[in-house]
Amino acid sequence: MTSLGDFKATGIDGTETDLAAYEGQVVLVVNTASQCGFTPQYQGLQRLQDEYGDRGFTVLGFPCDQFGGQEPGTEAEIASFCERNYGVDFPLFAKVDVNGDEAHPLFTWLRQEKSGLLGGAVKWNFTKFLIGRDGRVVDRFGPTTKPEKIGADIERLL
Structure with missing residues (x-):
């Protein structure tokens, strides 16, 4: 059975990351963008990281430029923007x-595990996938779901 730990991704700094490093944790995978109406959600995502990070939780941010060209910057520009404007210290990955x-x-796997309003497709930036400690997808939240509304779901899994 496929789980989060079966995947690798390139970190925002260009290093290859084995997502098996997050096995045993509760993880929120989010596709992000720096020039989107939902960009202020970075603040809420960081709050979740701050609140639950020491209990085995992490946010994984994946910048994406597929929706209206709202993530046009380089990886270095994205990392700088997130840190400077929102104090992001959770892991970010390459676009x-x-x-x-x-x-x-x-x-592809996340969409197959939990479809949304558009079937399997991700609707927009800041779609969130909640993954349990077993590496399996537990829930999917649309872009309009603010991170603070997910706290109880995270708490339940910790």
Whole structure:
């Protein structure tokens, strides 16, 4: 059975990351963008990281430029923007596609595990996938679901 730990991703600094490093944790995978109406959700995501990080929880941010070109920067620019404007210290990864033939395998799997309003497709930036300690997808939240609304779901899994 496939789980989060079966995937690898390129970190925002260019290093290859084995997502098996997050096995045994509760994880929130989010496709992000720096120039989106939902960009202020970085603040709420960081709050979740701050609140639950020491209890075995982490946010994994995957910048994506597939929706209206709202993530045009380089990886260095994205990392700087997130740290400077929102104090982000949770792991960020290199830009990925979340839909289509070039979608990162992680997002292909996430979409298959939990479809949304558009079937399997990710609707927009800041779609969130909650993954349990067993590495399996527990829930999916649309872009309009603010991170603070997910706290109880995280708490239940910790």
